[in-house]
Amino acid sequence: MQSSTKGGALTRRQFVAAGATGSVAAVIGCKSGRQGNWEFLSDEQAGTLGAICDQIIPADGFPNATQVGVLNYIDKQLVRPYRRHQDAYRDGLQKSDASSRKRFGKGLAELALAQQLEAVTAISSEQPEFFELVRSHTFQGYYGSPRHGGNRDAVSWKMLGVPEPPVRGRAQYDLGKGPQS
Amino acid sequence: MTRYLKIAALAIAAMALLAVCGTFGASYYYTSQYGQGCASCHEMVNYVTVVHGSPHRTTNCMDCHEASLGTKLRHIRVHLFGTVPEAIRLRGKDVVAMVPGCKNCHQHEYASWHAGPHSATYQQILANPVQNTKQHLMNDCFRCHGMHFDGAIGEIVQPLNAQGPWRLMRPELADQPAIPCQACHQVHSQGAQEARPASRISVAGEPVENSLAFFDRRDRIHFTAASLAVPQLHDGAREVRMNQDPRQALCYQCHAPRNPEATTAAAENHWGSQVGSGDDRTPMGVHEGLSCISCHAGHNMNARASCKNCHPQMSNCGLDVEKMDTTYASGASKHNIHWVKCADCHQHGVPKMKTIQPVKAGL
Amino acid sequence: MKRVNAVIVGAGAAGGIVAKELAVAGLGVVLLERGKWYTANDCRKDDLRNQRTTFLGNAFGPEDEGNPRVWVDGDGGLHNVMPSEGPYQNNAACVGGGTFSYGAQAWRYMPQDFKMRSLYGAPEGSSLEDWPITYDDLEPFYEKAEYEIGISGDYSGTPYHGLRKRPLPMPPLPPGREFGVLGPAARRLGLHPIHIPMARNSVPYNGRGPCMRCRWCCGFACEVDAKNGSQNTVIPIALNTGNCELRTECMVKEILTDDRGRATGVSYFDENGHLQQQLADTVIVSGCATESARLLLNSKSRLFPNGLGNRYDQVGRNLQGHQYTGALGYFDFDTYDDIGPGADIAICDYNHGTPGLRGGGMLANEFIRLPIHTLDRLPNGTPTWGPAHKKAMRDWHRRTIVIIGPTQQIPSAEARITVDPSVKDKWGMPVVRIQGNCHPHTYEIGDVQAERAQKWLLEAGAIDTRLLSQAQNAEKATHVPDANKGGPHKPHSGLIPAAQHQAGTCRMGDDPKGSVVNKVCQVHDVDNVFVIDASVHVTNGGFNPALTIMAVAFYASNALVHNWKGTGFRS
Incomplete structure (x- = not known):
C-alpha cells in the first residue's frame, strides 16, 4: 500500500500507473494555463488588494489582514461564490492603482504606510461600492471561519478572547435519566 | 482489410512506445523530485510550497500519499473539469492509509x-x-x-x-x-528539518513541537497547539492554577471539562467549568499547576516512571511516593492521583516540620 | 406511481407533522421535499455559510444557482435576487425545513394575537383581521406540539400568556451570564422576565441528549441533535409506520386538477429533473408562505385560470414576517460567557396593552454571537474600518448585549407574492415575485420596542447603547446581519422583513372572498386541497412563529383525520 521509492526503485504497478497518467496528462494538456500564486488575482493585483486590506485591518500587536490569509480567502472566493464580483475587482483594482499613481507617482503597493492610508481613504470616497465590497470581504476573511483560507489558526478569534476550537466537554449523561414523552 | 490492420498495428505500436517512454519519464519525474512533479499542477503549488518549509521537505509526496492509477485518474478528471475544491483535503481512507507511512x-x-x-x-x-x-x-x-x-x-x-x-x-x-x-499531528507544518523537541518536563513558554496540532473535524483543518486555548478551570469559585504549557492545550480539546450542570452552585453563580468535570483530569491538590505532559509521555500516554522526575528516590522525606495510597499505586485507591491533597491522608492537619531551635547569641 | 391517500408538499415544520399524523392514522402518504435530508454530520459550523449568515450561501438550501426570485423595490424597480441575498426572504430547503437550523424559540401566541381586529380595529390601508379560530381552539394542539416536539423552558414567571393546562415537558437550560445581568434589571423595571421556551433538549428527551451549550446555534444544525425539529421527531415516526414515503430533491411543479375542479395529485421534478406524477386523494401544501403561494399560483388550469384557490385574488396577499427592532448595550465588564444558545431571557409584558399601539412584541436577548456578527454592532461613531474598528472589536465583542424582538406586523394586502411573468427557475417554472410592505404603523410599534429595549439595557448597567431601529434594519431579512452582501441593493423601505418568519399568504378565514382556506386549512374552492403552514396565519403574533405553525398543523391534521371517509376526503 505504501509506496517506498527511495533510490528511484519502482514497483511495476507504480511504473505503469504513473506512466499512464503522465501520458494522458501530456496529451490533454493543462486547461487553465494559470500562472502565479493565485487562482484569480495576478501578483500585481494581489499587491494592490493587499495594501487596501491591510489598511482596513492594520497590524496593531495583532496581525494585519494579509498576515492571516485574507488575500487567500478573497482569491479563492472570486473563483467560487464571488465569481459575480470578478469584474468589480478587476476594474476596482486597476482604478485604485491608477489613482495612486496619479497622486503619488507610484502603485499602491509601493507606497509607504502613511501614503497608503491616504490613498485608501481616497479610494473609499472615489469608488465607494468597490471599497465596500473589499471591506466586507476583508472582514469575512479576517473574522470568518479559517476553513475558507483566511483567519489562519483563528487568530482573530483568539484576539477577541473567543478560543477556537472551544474547549468543551462531551454531553455526558445517563441515558436512563430524564422525562420521556 | 490488411491496410486497416497495418494502420491499426502501427497505431498500437506507436501508442505502446509512447506509453513506455511516457511511463518511465513520468514515473521517474513524479517520484524523485520532492514534489516538483505534483507541483506541476497549479492546484498543488501551495501545498508543495508548504511541505518545502516543513521537516518533511526531503520526503517525496508518494512516500506518504497513496498514488494508485485510480487516484491519479481522479486527479486528472478534477483538474480538467475545474472542480477543484476550495481546499484540497485528504479523505478519511487516505488518512488511515498514511499511518503505515508514518511508521516507516x-x-x-x-x-x-x-x-x-x-x-x-x-x-x-x-x-x-x-x-x-x-x-x-x-x-x-x-x-x-x-x-x-x-x-x-x-x-x-x-x-x-x-x-x-x-x-x-x-x-x-x-x-x-x-x-x-x-x-494530533499536522504533517505539512512549518519547521526545521529533523528538529525534535528536547525536554519532557514542561514550563510555560517552551517552544512547541511544530507538528502538534488538533484536527478539527468541523473545519477539517488542523489548529496548531500554540493557537489553542488552555481553559481556565475552577474549583468551586476558586480559579485553579493552570499550567500554560501550550502542548497540553491539545489534550484539553478532548479531555475537556463540561459546562456546569443545572442547579449546581457553579451554574447558579457562573463560576465556570469545574475541575474534574466531564473528561477533565486537570491536576489539583499536591499536583496543581502541572502540565499533562509533566507526567504523561507523548504517544503512549504512560505516566509510569514519571514520579521520579520530581520525587527522587533519595528524597529528603524518605517517602516512596509510588507506593503511597493513590490511584498511581492501585486503581482501587480512593485518592485519585490527579487531585490528591495532603489532607486526604493527614486528616488532622499536616504535621509540623521538626525545626531546630535558634541558639541565643553571646552564649 | 401508486395512488396514495395524501401527497404532502414540503417536509418542514408543518409538513412533517401532517405526514406523521396521517401516517399514524393509517393513511398512505407521500412526503415530497425539494431539499436534501441533512444530518448533524452535515453541520460544519461554517460562520460564512449557514442559514443565518449567508455570505457564501445557504448551508441548507436553496442553492444560489438556479433558484432566483424577483424583488420589487419601493420605487417599482425589479431586482433578480439569489437565496443568499436578504430581499430573497429565504427560509430553508431541506428535510425539517427551517426547523433543522432554527434558533428554536417555541412560543405560544397570546389569546389576543388571534383577534387583533376586534381588539384594535384595522388601521386604514391595513388588512388586519381576526383568526377564525381562537387560542382556546389551538390550546390542546399547542400542548401536543410541546410534548411531541419537545420544548424546554418555564412560563411561570409571567402572567402574560394564555391559559396552560400542563407545564412544559422539560425545565429550562441553566441561565447564562446575560440572564444574570438582565433578569434583576427587568424586575426592577416591574417587568416579568422568563426563560425562553425552546425546542431544545435541556435534559435527555425522546431518546436524544441535551444541549451541549455550544457557540453555534441559530442558523446551524445541532451537532448533538439536541435541537428538535420535524426531521428528528415526527418525520422518523411517520416513516416508521410504513405508511409514509419521503422523497427528497423533488420539486413540485403544479397541483393537478380534473375537469370537475378537484385535485388529483401533483406533478413534480424528481432528483434527476424528470417530470413525475403522484396521484393522491388529497393534496397538502406545506411549502412555507412564499413557496406555497407560488405553487397555488402556478397551478393554473381551465377552471382555475388565475391559479388554484385564487378565485378572489387572495393567494399571495398579506405577506408578513416580523419587524426585528431592539437595542445594543455596551458594558464595562464581560457579558459574554461562550455558552449557547445565548438567548435565554425574554419578556412578554409589551406584546399588548400599550395605549395608541396596536400590539407589540416579545423582547429577548439575542442568540450567541460569533465575531462575524459583531462587525456592524459596534457603538455609534465607531469607524467602519482601520485601527479604531479593530480595537473596538476587541473592546466590545465580549461586552455587548443585544435585546431584540419580533414586532407583530400589521398586515397589508399590498405586501404580496405573485409569480414573475418572465423569470424562471432551473426547472423552468415561474419564480416568486415579492412586493410591498406591511402597514407603516408596524414601524411605529417597532421604534417604541427599540426604546424599551434600550431602557432595559440602561437599567442593567449599560454604559452606552445603540438603537437597532427600523431604518437600520430595513435591508435585513429578520436575522440576517446587514454587513453588505456585495449585491447592488441599497437599504430600502420597500423591503418587507419576512424571511424565516414568513407567513400570511394563504390566509385562513370564513369568508371565501377575503381568505384562501377555511378554519381547518381547506382551500375554499377545492375541497381536497389543504394549505397547512405559516401561509394560513391571519396575523403572525409578536413571537417566533414555529410552535404556532406546528400547533396549526396538529389541529388541521386532527380535523382531516377525523373527517376521513375510507378512500377520500369528503367534507
Missing part, C-alpha cells in the same frame, strides 16, 4: 503510540458495550475519535440506541485506529 520513519513513536490507549480501533471505540449503554452514539463522538471518518455516525455503527448489540457498518475499519497520527 517514526518507528519508535509508532511503537509507543501502538502500546498506548490512543491507538484504540474503531471497533474498540464505537462498538463498545460499556460505553454505548451509558452514552448516546452521535456525530459529536467523532470530534475526538474517528474524526477522519467521512460520514455520519449511523454509517459506521448500528443501531444508534443503548440496547445494542452494536456492529460496525464498515468492517474494513474495525481494526483501523480511530485516533490516527493526524489527529
Whole structure:
C-alpha cells in the first residue's frame, strides 16, 4: 500500500500507473494555463488588494489582514461564490492603482504606510461600492471561519478572547435519566 | 482489410512506445523530485510550497500519499473539469492509509503510540458495550475519535440506541485506529528539518513541537497547539492554577471539562467549568499547576516512571511516593492521583516540620 | 406511481407533522421535499455559510444557482435576487425545513394575537383581521406540539400568556451570564422576565441528549441533535409506520386538477429533473408562505385560470414576517460567557396593552454571537474600518448585549407574492415575485420596542447603547446581519422583513372572498386541497412563529383525520 521509492526503485504497478497518467496528462494538456500564486488575482493585483486590506485591518500587536490569509480567502472566493464580483475587482483594482499613481507617482503597493492610508481613504470616497465590497470581504476573511483560507489558526478569534476550537466537554449523561414523552 | 490492420498495428505500436517512454519519464519525474512533479499542477503549488518549509521537505509526496492509477485518474478528471475544491483535503481512507507511512520513519513513536490507549480501533471505540449503554452514539463522538471518518455516525455503527448489540457498518475499519497520527499531528507544518523537541518536563513558554496540532473535524483543518486555548478551570469559585504549557492545550480539546450542570452552585453563580468535570483530569491538590505532559509521555500516554522526575528516590522525606495510597499505586485507591491533597491522608492537619531551635547569641 | 391517500408538499415544520399524523392514522402518504435530508454530520459550523449568515450561501438550501426570485423595490424597480441575498426572504430547503437550523424559540401566541381586529380595529390601508379560530381552539394542539416536539423552558414567571393546562415537558437550560445581568434589571423595571421556551433538549428527551451549550446555534444544525425539529421527531415516526414515503430533491411543479375542479395529485421534478406524477386523494401544501403561494399560483388550469384557490385574488396577499427592532448595550465588564444558545431571557409584558399601539412584541436577548456578527454592532461613531474598528472589536465583542424582538406586523394586502411573468427557475417554472410592505404603523410599534429595549439595557448597567431601529434594519431579512452582501441593493423601505418568519399568504378565514382556506386549512374552492403552514396565519403574533405553525398543523391534521371517509376526503 505504501509506496517506498527511495533510490528511484519502482514497483511495476507504480511504473505503469504513473506512466499512464503522465501520458494522458501530456496529451490533454493543462486547461487553465494559470500562472502565479493565485487562482484569480495576478501578483500585481494581489499587491494592490493587499495594501487596501491591510489598511482596513492594520497590524496593531495583532496581525494585519494579509498576515492571516485574507488575500487567500478573497482569491479563492472570486473563483467560487464571488465569481459575480470578478469584474468589480478587476476594474476596482486597476482604478485604485491608477489613482495612486496619479497622486503619488507610484502603485499602491509601493507606497509607504502613511501614503497608503491616504490613498485608501481616497479610494473609499472615489469608488465607494468597490471599497465596500473589499471591506466586507476583508472582514469575512479576517473574522470568518479559517476553513475558507483566511483567519489562519483563528487568530482573530483568539484576539477577541473567543478560543477556537472551544474547549468543551462531551454531553455526558445517563441515558436512563430524564422525562420521556 | 490488411491496410486497416497495418494502420491499426502501427497505431498500437506507436501508442505502446509512447506509453513506455511516457511511463518511465513520468514515473521517474513524479517520484524523485520532492514534489516538483505534483507541483506541476497549479492546484498543488501551495501545498508543495508548504511541505518545502516543513521537516518533511526531503520526503517525496508518494512516500506518504497513496498514488494508485485510480487516484491519479481522479486527479486528472478534477483538474480538467475545474472542480477543484476550495481546499484540497485528504479523505478519511487516505488518512488511515498514511499511518503505515508514518511508521516507516517514526518507528519508535509508532511503537509507543501502538502500546498506548490512543491507538484504540474503531471497533474498540464505537462498538463498545460499556460505553454505548451509558452514552448516546452521535456525530459529536467523532470530534475526538474517528474524526477522519467521512460520514455520519449511523454509517459506521448500528443501531444508534443503548440496547445494542452494536456492529460496525464498515468492517474494513474495525481494526483501523480511530485516533490516527493526524489527529494530533499536522504533517505539512512549518519547521526545521529533523528538529525534535528536547525536554519532557514542561514550563510555560517552551517552544512547541511544530507538528502538534488538533484536527478539527468541523473545519477539517488542523489548529496548531500554540493557537489553542488552555481553559481556565475552577474549583468551586476558586480559579485553579493552570499550567500554560501550550502542548497540553491539545489534550484539553478532548479531555475537556463540561459546562456546569443545572442547579449546581457553579451554574447558579457562573463560576465556570469545574475541575474534574466531564473528561477533565486537570491536576489539583499536591499536583496543581502541572502540565499533562509533566507526567504523561507523548504517544503512549504512560505516566509510569514519571514520579521520579520530581520525587527522587533519595528524597529528603524518605517517602516512596509510588507506593503511597493513590490511584498511581492501585486503581482501587480512593485518592485519585490527579487531585490528591495532603489532607486526604493527614486528616488532622499536616504535621509540623521538626525545626531546630535558634541558639541565643553571646552564649 | 401508486395512488396514495395524501401527497404532502414540503417536509418542514408543518409538513412533517401532517405526514406523521396521517401516517399514524393509517393513511398512505407521500412526503415530497425539494431539499436534501441533512444530518448533524452535515453541520460544519461554517460562520460564512449557514442559514443565518449567508455570505457564501445557504448551508441548507436553496442553492444560489438556479433558484432566483424577483424583488420589487419601493420605487417599482425589479431586482433578480439569489437565496443568499436578504430581499430573497429565504427560509430553508431541506428535510425539517427551517426547523433543522432554527434558533428554536417555541412560543405560544397570546389569546389576543388571534383577534387583533376586534381588539384594535384595522388601521386604514391595513388588512388586519381576526383568526377564525381562537387560542382556546389551538390550546390542546399547542400542548401536543410541546410534548411531541419537545420544548424546554418555564412560563411561570409571567402572567402574560394564555391559559396552560400542563407545564412544559422539560425545565429550562441553566441561565447564562446575560440572564444574570438582565433578569434583576427587568424586575426592577416591574417587568416579568422568563426563560425562553425552546425546542431544545435541556435534559435527555425522546431518546436524544441535551444541549451541549455550544457557540453555534441559530442558523446551524445541532451537532448533538439536541435541537428538535420535524426531521428528528415526527418525520422518523411517520416513516416508521410504513405508511409514509419521503422523497427528497423533488420539486413540485403544479397541483393537478380534473375537469370537475378537484385535485388529483401533483406533478413534480424528481432528483434527476424528470417530470413525475403522484396521484393522491388529497393534496397538502406545506411549502412555507412564499413557496406555497407560488405553487397555488402556478397551478393554473381551465377552471382555475388565475391559479388554484385564487378565485378572489387572495393567494399571495398579506405577506408578513416580523419587524426585528431592539437595542445594543455596551458594558464595562464581560457579558459574554461562550455558552449557547445565548438567548435565554425574554419578556412578554409589551406584546399588548400599550395605549395608541396596536400590539407589540416579545423582547429577548439575542442568540450567541460569533465575531462575524459583531462587525456592524459596534457603538455609534465607531469607524467602519482601520485601527479604531479593530480595537473596538476587541473592546466590545465580549461586552455587548443585544435585546431584540419580533414586532407583530400589521398586515397589508399590498405586501404580496405573485409569480414573475418572465423569470424562471432551473426547472423552468415561474419564480416568486415579492412586493410591498406591511402597514407603516408596524414601524411605529417597532421604534417604541427599540426604546424599551434600550431602557432595559440602561437599567442593567449599560454604559452606552445603540438603537437597532427600523431604518437600520430595513435591508435585513429578520436575522440576517446587514454587513453588505456585495449585491447592488441599497437599504430600502420597500423591503418587507419576512424571511424565516414568513407567513400570511394563504390566509385562513370564513369568508371565501377575503381568505384562501377555511378554519381547518381547506382551500375554499377545492375541497381536497389543504394549505397547512405559516401561509394560513391571519396575523403572525409578536413571537417566533414555529410552535404556532406546528400547533396549526396538529389541529388541521386532527380535523382531516377525523373527517376521513375510507378512500377520500369528503367534507
